Amino acid sequence: MRKPKFTFLTFSVYVFLFLIAASWYFVVGVEKASLIELFSRENLQYAGKFFKGLVGVGEEKIAFLSKDSWSEAIKLTVETLQMSIMAIGFSTVVMFLTVLPAARNVADGTLTLSKKWYSFLLFGLIRISYIFSRAIPELVWAMIVIFIFKPGILPGAIALALHNFGILGKLCAEVIEDTDSRPIRNLASAGAGRMQILLYGVLPSVLPQFLTYILYRWEVIMRTTIVVGFVGAGGLGQQFKLSMSFFHYTEITLLLVCYIVLVLIADFLSERSRYFVK
Amino acid sequence: MLSFDLHKRKLLTVFLLLIFIWSLLGIHWGPELFHTGGMATAGQVFAAMLQPDFSAEIVALGIESSWITLAYATAGMSLALILALLFGILGSGVLASGKRSRTFMKGTFRGILGFMRAIHELVWALFFVASFGLSPFAAVFALAIPYGGILGRIFADMLNDVPDEPIEALRASGASRLQCLLYGYLPAVKASMISYSMYRFECAVRSSAIMSFVGLGGLGYQIQLSLNDLNYHEVWSFMYFLIVLVVLIDGWSTMLRKRISI
Known part of the structure; x- marks a missing residue:
């Protein structure tokens, strides 16, 4: 062997x-x-x-010394923060809607003790949609979404959510597959419906693990907000790209500082709360 | 797992929901969010998804750009591994002898790693292109730096989580710091290092695909060109190439991880 x-x-x-x-x-x-x-x-x-x-050597207007550019940058920072939260919110909602049929032990009926003819079909379809969403980078999603929506933070959030719901879904489905099935089977045999199983059986036992993954993805989303901004999806990234094209180098420094601060805050918060959940 | 009680958890849920609602308030909801005719475009894009263009020319181009994407990812990843091993070992502080030098080393090298991974690879790519021009090295370096940072930090954490007993046994039998590293720490973390690197390799392929956005060749570049031509059929055929590439590497890494963990 x-x-x-x-x-x-x-x-x-x-x-x-x-x-x-x-x-x-x-x-x-x-x-x-x-x-x-x-x-x-x-x-x-x-x-x-x-x-x-x-x-800022030899530049006429030094952006990080002027008050106006600071207030502008802080406004953009808040927008970026909103975009990242919206993105993780959307992907969490979609993940919650799809994660139960996407777990293998739900599909073959070992967890809920009920097997429908369509459950494997549903399992396959959702898993394929996860692979699709996962394999296409957020920047490419953003390029497509920007054809449909006007530039702003909403298309950015949608693009980020489109990429991340597949990753979240895969990770969380694996959590459900690894969970202890006895309490849930008990609920199912007592006649609980799909929604009741989710609320009282699955959620309590997997929520801490889900939360860890959600926060981890939020941290990653924070880092990628700047990238979807490049194609016009709002926030710090859009301004960054514009400053780069106009050769306003000191503005780039200012935006980068804001961006790094945001990333570090996200890092710190997710680390803290992971500790808290444990 | 359920160490924090129900009460706290409800509070946390409500809090997170409130934050989400706050973020939604940042948008002026209304029909002006869409482009005029945006929905029609969406319909075209999704119709094209079912009928990608697989003519011989496109397939040849797709295979060539897939190879470019994979080559940049592999080259960047190999460089990132070297960086990560170097900074990870230094940043874990296992080589330091005294307590003070250990804190100093940890602080410095973990700081460097944090800076490397705080900036996204595409931003690094923009910087390198701005200063070096469109050289393939710009793509390789831009991948290597943030991935080196991420891997290095994880390697350092893994090295710090190695249990003390085997190391103390080695120390007691007279091994030096370096020998402890080679025969104590590294064998203990080898399997998890490999499986994490495999996972990151898959991410590196995706990153390398979007790297082409700044003008370096590859799948992302082709996707962008076809999008600018409004040729959605071509866009989807390149997308399918990317999906196949990612799924192949994902499958490989899953197989490898299963074998290693046994």
Whole structure:
């Protein structure tokens, strides 16, 4: 029995080494990227100019010293915060609506003791929708959503929610699959309906774990808000992209500072509350 | 699991709901949220989803861009692993001898790791492109830095969670700090390190796809071009390439993780 395990692992290692070698060969050999060229005098000059611009050397208007730009940046920061909360809210709602039929032990009826003809169909459909939503990055969702909605924080939140509900759904369905099935089966055999099973059986035992995942995803969403902003979905990212195009380098610094503060706050809060839930 | 009581939990639920409602108030709800004809566009986009364009030309382009995406992701990830191992081991403080030097090392290197991962990879990519131009190295470095930060922090946490007893046994038999690391800490965390890196590899492929948004080639670039042409059929065919790529890597990593954990 030891042999197959050994071969699959070694096979994976070889594939990995091959992939790494091939990709570096591709980057260096085929695409003709060279490190020496990267650090040519011209490039260093550009880089120097860029970083000097960031700290405000030789700029006429220094954004992080003016009061107006600060108040503008803080307004954008609040918007970004709202966008991230909205996004995690939407994806949580959708996740709660779909997570029960998406768990394998619900679909095959071992958890609820009732098996309907459509439960496997539902299971498959929801799992496919999870894979779809998970595999497409939020930026691509945002590019599509922005065709439908006008620029603002709503399309950003929808794009982020579209990507994250698949991840949340998968993680939470796994939690339900791992949960202790005895109390829930008891409820089901006492005649509880679908909603009652969810409220009194599943939720109490999985909620702490769900909360951990939701907070973890919120932290990640916070970090990606800036990215969906790039395509015009509002918040700090949109302004960041605009400042980048107008070469207003000091504004970039200001926005980055706000963004990093937001990310660090989200990090801290989610760490704290994870501790609290434990 | 249920260490905090029902009362607290209800409070927390109400609180979270209130925050969500506050966030919803930030929008002026109304029909002006949509573009005129936005719904028709939505219909076209979703109709195109069922009939992607799989002509020979598009398939060839799709395979080529999938390879570019995978290559950038792998190259970035291999660099990120080196960074993560280096900073993770230093940041866990297992190599430090005294108590004060340990706190110092932990503080410095964890700070560096925090900074690396606080900035999103696309922002790093924008910076690198702004200063170096459109070189593939911009994509590789932009991936390597934030992923190095994330992996490094997790590696450091894993190293800190290693139980003390085996390490003390090694120390008692006269092993140096380095030997403790090589024969005590690393073997203990090897399996979880590999499985976490595999999980991150899948994320790196997705990130590498969107990296092309700043002009570096790959699947995301093609998606963007087709979107600008309003050719939704092509958009979806590239999307399907991306989905297949991600699902393949996901399947591989699940298989590998199952084997390792046994």
